[in-house]
């Protein structure tokens with residue numbers, strides 16, 4: 001008998017067909033209040049879960065006694081309670097690396113758009129306000145030859161460093177818990193403390209996973225430590241930043257501007273003060289959202305699922321207590 005899998009996100013037909021070769025699939029394009037009870041009903045005898053964004057916690061797992069694997073179609077897995085999964089011997093997988101270059105492109109886009117005020121000027125041109133010579137009040141700041149501080153020099157951070165070093169002649173500082181030799185040797189990155197990074201960078205880019213340690217990693221004190229001329233970029237998770245502190249820092253002029261791909265909560269609330277600030281560039285969490293990369297992520301997640309359900313070790317098993325079983 002084929003294992004039963006719940007796919008709970010809209011997925012490319014080829015990926016769905018691939019999963020269907022070895023699994024019985026129950027397909028929800030998305031989960032909402034309309035199909036919640038149907039989803040919970042299907043969960044009772046499901047062996048696999050495939051999707052993104054769903055909080056997989058004790059409450060949900062109590063209703064999934066047959067579950068063997070959770071395949072997250074994302075590299076971040078802060079939605080998973082790894083301890084609960086591990087206690088039950090349930091494997092969890094993610095999609096690292098295939099999205100590094102695309103997310104790095106997004107981050108460089110945010111850096112440039114924020115520094116050169118592109119959305120503001122786009123609005124200005126389209127609203128017919130370009131009726132005289134450009135005045136200094138519309139000027140931005142340079143990106144090239146500046147100092148870029150990357151907090152979280154992992155797969156994506158390193159792809160950002162590559163672009164910044166070779167494409168923009170930037171000096172790169174980084175802060176991790178451990179050293180990243182590739183970034184140091186190949187892209188000239190310098191390891192430093194968080195405080196040094198914040199003090200010296202013209203652009204501070206936050207790229208850590210969301211963990212108990214990184215929650216609100218950027219708060220009042222950290223924004224105060226940044227240069228007044230510096231630009232803050234966040235493409236990690238909304239919760240890695242104390243949003244109130246960011247708003248205050250921008251209002252008080254403690255930093256120049258911010259480029260944000262992530263918020264807390266998401267979708268961002270319509271009355272969030274960040275949305276009415278001209279010096280804030282916003283994106284709707286689209287770091288990896290290209291046709292190619294989203295397909296590659298879904299295919300990799302499908303491979304993880306199928307391999308795990310066969311009883312083998314999936315290529316992207318998340319390192320946790322699950323591994324030691």
Ligand SMILES: NC(=O)C1=CN([C@@H]2O[C@H](COP(=O)(O)OP(=O)(O)OC[C@H]3O[C@@H](n4cnc5c(N)ncnc54)[C@H](OP(=O)(O)O)[C@@H]3O)[C@@H](O)[C@H]2O)C=CC1
Pocket residue numbers: 075076077096097099103151152153154155156157175176177178179207208209210211213214235236237261262285286287288
């Ligand atoms: N906006 C978007 O669309 C996307 C957002 N993301 C987010 O980006 C995150 C990073 O992805 P990826 O680069 O693939 O992950 P990696 O695991 O490759 O890199 C994460 C880096 O963060 C560092 N880090 C972890 N904890 C801390 C800490 N407490 N203090 C300082 N540094 C820390 C790690 O180094 P060390 O262990 O040495 O500390 C590592 O270098 C994802 O978890 C996800 O949340 C990812 C994809 C798309």
Ligand SMILES: O=CC(=O)O
Pocket residue numbers: 073074075076077099287288
């Ligand atoms: O935010 C996206 C991810 O892959 O993580």
